[in-house]
Amino acid sequence: MFEHNRETLDKALTAIAERGYWSAYPESPSPRVYGEGSAERGRQAFEGHLGERFALDQPGTGAWIGDERSPYGIDLGVTYPESSATDLIAAAGAALPAWRDAGPEARALTCVEIVNRINERSFELAHAVQHTTGQAFVMAFQAGGPHAQDRALEAIAYGYAAMTASASSARWEKPGKGDPLVMDKRFTVVPRGVALVIGCNTFPTWNAYPGLFASLVTGNPVIVKPHPRAVLPLAITVRIAREVLAEAGFDPALVQLAAEEGRGLAVELATDPDVRVIDFTGSTEFGDWLEQNARHALVHTEKAGVNTVVIDSTGSWRGMLGNLAFSLSLYSGQMCTAPQNILIPAAGISTDEGHKSFDEVADGLAQAVRELLSDDARAVELTGAIVNPDVLSRVESSPLLGDTVLESRSPKHPAFPDAVVRTPAILRVAPSQTDVYGHEHFGPISFVIPTSSTAESLDVLRRTIRARGALTASVYSTSAAVLEQAERAALDAGVNLSCNLTGGVFVNQSAAFSDYHGTGANPAATASLTDPGYVAGRFHLVQSRRPA
Numbered sequence: 001m002f003e004h005n006r007e008t009l010d011k012a013l014t015a016i017a018e019r020g021y022w023s024a025y026p027e028s029p030s031p032r033v034y035g036e037g038s039a040e041r042g043r044q045a046f047e048g049h050l051g052e053r054f055a056l057d058q059p060g061t062g063a064w065i066g067d068e069r070s071p072y073g074i075d076l077g078v079t080y081p082e083s084s085a086t087d088l089i090a091a092a093g094a095a096l097p098a099w100r101d102a103g104p105e106a107r108a109l110t111c112v113e114i115v116n117r118i119n120e121r122s123f124e125l126a127h128a129v130q131h132t133t134g135q136a137f138v139m140a141f142q143a144g145g146p147h148a149q150d151r152a153l154e155a156i157a158y159g160y161a162a163m164t165a166s167a168s169s170a171r172w173e174k175p176g177k178g179d180p181l182v183m184d185k186r187f188t189v190v191p192r193g194v195a196l197v198i199g200c201n202t203f204p205t206w207n208a209y210p211g212l213f214a215s216l217v218t219g220n221p222v223i224v225k226p227h228p229r230a231v232l233p234l235a236i237t238v239r240i241a242r243e244v245l246a247e248a249g250f251d252p253a254l255v256q257l258a259a260e261e262g263r264g265l266a267v268e269l270a271t272d273p274d275v276r277v278i279d280f281t282g283s284t285e286f287g288d289w290l291e292q293n294a295r296h297a298l299v300h301t302e303k304a305g306v307n308t309v310v311i312d313s314t315g316s317w318r319g320m321l322g323n324l325a326f327s328l329s330l331y332s333g334q335m336c337t338a339p340q341n342i343l344i345p346a347a348g349i350s351t352d353e354g355h356k357s358f359d360e361v362a363d364g365l366a367q368a369v370r371e372l373l374s375d376d377a378r379a380v381e382l383t384g385a386i387v388n389p390d391v392l393s394r395v396e397s398s399p400l401l402g403d404t405v406l407e408s409r410s411p412k413h414p415a416f417p418d419a420v421v422r423t424p425a426i427l428r429v430a431p432s433q434t435d436v437y438g439h440e441h442f443g444p445i446s447f448v449i450p451t452s453s454t455a456e457s458l459d460v461l462r463r464t465i466r467a468r469g470a471l472t473a474s475v476y477s478t479s480a481a482v483l484e485q486a487e488r489a490a491l492d493a494g495v496n497l498s499c500n501l502t503g504g505v506f507v508n509q510s511a512a513f514s515d516y517h518g519t520g521a522n523p524a525a526t527a528s529l530t531d532p533g534y535v536a537g538r539f540h541l542v543q544s545r546r547p548a
Helices: 003-018 038-049 085-120 122-133 137-144 146-163 209-217 232-247 264-270 284-293 317-333 358-372 376-383 389-401 454-468 480-493 532-536
Strands: 169-174 181-191 194-198 222-225 255-257 275-281 298-302 308-311 341-345 349-351 354-356 403-406 425-428 445-451 473-476 497-499 539-547
Touching (some): 038 122, 085 122, 085 146, 085 181, 085 194, 085 209, 085 222, 085 255, 085 264, 122 137, 122 232, 146 532, 194 209, 209 222, 209 232, 209 275, 209 532, 222 232, 275 284, 284 298, 317 358, 317 445, 341 454, 354 358, 358 403, 389 425, 389 445, 445 454, 480 497
Parallel strands (some): 194 222, 308 341, 308 473, 473 497
Antiparallel strands (some): 169 181, 181 539
8 A cells, every 4th residue: 555655665774774864854844845835734733733622533531631831831722532551552452463464564664654644744743842842943843853753764664674684484495315394484573562652741753753663663553652741742643643554454543642641641551561562761760660660561761861071172162162052052951962061171171272271161161152042032943942840940950059150041032922941051060079960950951070181081971871871972182092082981881972073963963864862881771763672672573384
């Protein structure tokens, strides 16, 4: 039915092998790309959800729940069907056999079609992401739309490659004294079972799509449990997936929504022995709990970390400051990849503009952030809004953590007067204050830390990431020897490293099909998005054999 998707699948398979630049879904919201009127239709579709019931023909209790409020000050008023864990799991289990029997190719082509249909709704999803996460619209369009869709396609490609790495059937002949022994053998991909995706508040699509599609393509029915503050983007996704599956003749219960207002449903679903795969993005506390209490399942978690920057020297003083200022400001630091700890030799650094003392580096970074965000109308299109009260509380109490280098301020949003917006706070702390910088402060909070040398900075990077994890690390140096030492420290810590970013590539952004997000080699995540290990445990191979 979806044979026209084969070319896209083949290109994705090539891309994951070659690791160069490739994207299936354009990131530009231009009408030249998505068609005249597409932006307006998407806005109208989003507004059509507000204050309405989001109907899904799936098992439910009859109750309608939902309490989403935009960080921009709008009550969404969308309600969703409440479902019990038992009913969702039973429906998913009943849908599994036919999906398993369809085989890898049919599943992969169907999954690609789902992503294509999601892409057609990118403007609608962008508004939904913006008003559940606080991302600025352009970021919500790109990260919540095409970038998330590329990550979905990447997971499909890895799943398909893993399932088809060996033959699905074989004739086995063993020579003997008389007639040879001849057997016909079949090897069938058997899914692990019902899968659960637990979404996060900040990147509901980008973080959920890899697990959703890695499980679905390998034959597992998926229950999608969004964060209570960010349901709408994943509800739209689930509805699209169910429509495509029904068109293809499959049970739409292969993808179901598990909306909730509290937090008990995730625990109930995760501890059910029939849930065999769990993907989670969120807090270290709940991620650790899942790893300890859902041992019956394959559990992939992405949690908190202490992303670290080591500054040794630079050949582009202004480029370095501008790049770091952007990274600290983007979405108010509410990204799992945003830098937090900035390690600088107390004696200062050499630059293309002469020697700079520690204070000059710290003050230069603070000034770069001020200049970047000096105009409120421009600033809010970069920072977005603060996603929830917990982040707001952290940034407002951050002056207690150290000596203020840059104070956070509250720009006024010209379009949304009730939006909660905060700019980055930068604080100076001593290397001995590991109780402060040794754990994540999620939000627009970063620390400049004077060290005795770059060697000590690399040692701090290694120790803190081994202990608490990180998704990114960055180093600035004009010394080939220091860059090599940083590579070794990153390998020791099991963290992805970026070197000398001074232009349009930023440490808190990663490209599907080329960059790995997370490694699974430190406590911040148990897997990488996406590598073969991320998909391999989601299915088994079961063989049958008979005399030919």
